Amino acid sequence: MRLTFLGTGTSQGVPVIGCKCEVCTSADKRNRRLRTSAMVEIDGKRIAIDAGPDFRYQMLREDVRHLDAILLTHQHKDHIGGIDDVRAFNFVDYPTIHIMHLYGNAPTIEAVRHDFGYAFAADKYRGVPEIELHTIDEAQSFSVEGIEIVPIVGKHSERFRSVGYRIGALAYLTDMNYIAPEEEAKLRGVDTLVINALRWESHSSHYSVSEALSLIERVTPRVAYLTHMSHRIGLHADTESKLPEGVFMAYDGLRVEINE
Numbered sequence: 001m002r003l004t005f006l007g008t009g010t011s012q013g014v015p016v017i018g019c020k021c022e023v024c025t026s027a028d029k030r031n032r033r034l035r036t037s038a039m040v041e042i043d044g045k046r047i048a049i050d051a052g053p054d055f056r057y058q059m060l061r062e063d064v065r066h067l068d069a070i071l072l073t074h075q076h077k078d079h080i081g082g083i084d085d086v087r088a089f090n091f092v093d094y095p096t097i098h099i100m101h102l103y104g105n106a107p108t109i110e111a112v113r114h115d116f117g118y119a120f121a122a123d124k125y126r127g128v129p130e131i132e133l134h135t136i137d138e139a140q141s142f143s144v145e146g147i148e149i150v151p152i153v154g155k156h157s158e159r160f161r162s163v164g165y166r167i168g169a170l171a172y173l174t175d176m177n178y179i180a181p182e183e184e185a186k187l188r189g190v191d192t193l194v195i196n197a198l199r200w201e202s203h204s205s206h207y208s209v210s211e212a213l214s215l216i217e218r219v220t221p222r223v224a225y226l227t228h229m230s231h232r233i234g235l236h237a238d239t240e241s242k243l244p245e246g247v248f249m250a251y252d253g254l255r256v257e258i259n260e
Contacts, residue, residue, distance in 0.1 A: 001258040002041040003170060003192070005250045006048070006058040009033025010198065010230045011078035013054070023231040030236040030251040034058060035078045036174050036228040038194070039067075040167055045145045047071060049165065049172055055082025061253070065092060069144045072104035073174055074162040075111035083116055083129065090130040103134045103144065105151075105163050138163060152186050154179040157205040166190065168260050171221075174228045177207050184218065192258050193221040194250065196228035209233065216247060225250040 007013075014033040015024030023031050035052035039062065048055075048070045059067070067089050073079055086100040102112060112133060113120055119129040136142055141150045152164035154176030164173035169191035173179070176196060187193065193216060198206035206228065207215070216224045226243075227250045233239055240249045 001168060001170060001260060003172075003194070003256045003258060004039045004041070004062060005225075005227065005252060005254045005256075006037040006039055006062065007034030007052065007054055008227045008229055008250045008252055008254075009035055010228060011035065011076065012230075014229070014231045016231055019231060021231055023233075023235055026235060028236055030249070031231075032252065033229060034252055035081075036196070037079070038172060038227075039064070040170065042147055042167070045147060047144060047147070047167075049073065050079040050174075051082045051086070052078045053081040056085040056088075059085070059088070066098070067100070069101040069103065071144070071149065071165050072102060072108045072112070073164065074104075074156060074160060075108040076160070076175070079175070080108070080112055080115065083112060083131070084119075086131065087127065087129045091127075097130055099130050099132050101132050101134060101144070103136050103142070103149075105138050105161075106135050107160075108163075109133050109135045136163070150186055152179065152183050154183065160205070168258075170194070170258050171219075175206060177203065177205055177211065179215075184215070187219045187221075190219065191222045192256065193219055193224040194227055195224065197226040197233065198228060199230050199232040200234070201232070209239075213244065213247065216244075222246065223248070225254075225256070 034054040037050040040047045045068045150166040155178040156162040162175040171190045172194045174196040195212045197209045197212035224247045
C-alpha cells in the first residue's frame, strides 16, 4: 500500500494570504501546505481521501490519470470544495464515461448534493460531473473496489463530526479533537497512523500537537504522521526535531510505503 499526502495544511493553507510570519515566508517547500487530503494506492486501485479546493492542482502535481473513488471525511469546504473537478476523470477516456464514486456520512453526502446540485439534476447539462453518492453507515465497515474500509468517527466540534478511515494497516484521521474509546479501539494494531495536529495551543475543533501525541502514545502505531497543520505549528525542521521517535510531520507530496 502507498499513501501520498496531497495536502497537509488547514482550511487557509500555508502560506496564509497576507501573512509574513517565518513559516509563511519560508523557502523550505515542506512549509508550503495545500488543503489537507491524501491518496491511497492498493492492489492497483486508487482512492482519494477528501477533495478540497486544491484538488485539481494536487491531481496534476501527482500526475494522476485515473481515480477509483473518494472518501469524504466531513462537509467543510476545505474537504469537498474541489469535487467539480472529478469531471476530468469522468471524461478522460471519452466516449467511455467513468462514474466517480463518493463515500461519506449522511451530513456530508447531503452537503455534496446541495453544493453541487447541478450534477444531480433530472435534466443535466452536458459536461457536469458524473457522480454516484454512497452514504456510509458510520458503525459498519464497507467495501470500495474490494478494499475493506473501517469508519472511525470523531468529534470535530459541538456541531460537526468527522469520519476517519482505517484501510488495513493504515488509519487516517483529520479534523478531530476527540474520539470515543470504542472508536479508538478500532485503531489498535495499525502500522501507520495519520492524525491532525493544528498547532501547539489547544483548539476547539482540532487536536493540538500534545493531544495528537497522547493519542499516538495510546494507539502505539509503528509510525505516525501529523497533518492538517497551521502556520502556528512552527517551521517544519524545528518542530519535527521536537517530536518523539517514530512521529513525523507530513508534508505535501510525501509518499509512504505501508506493509500489510
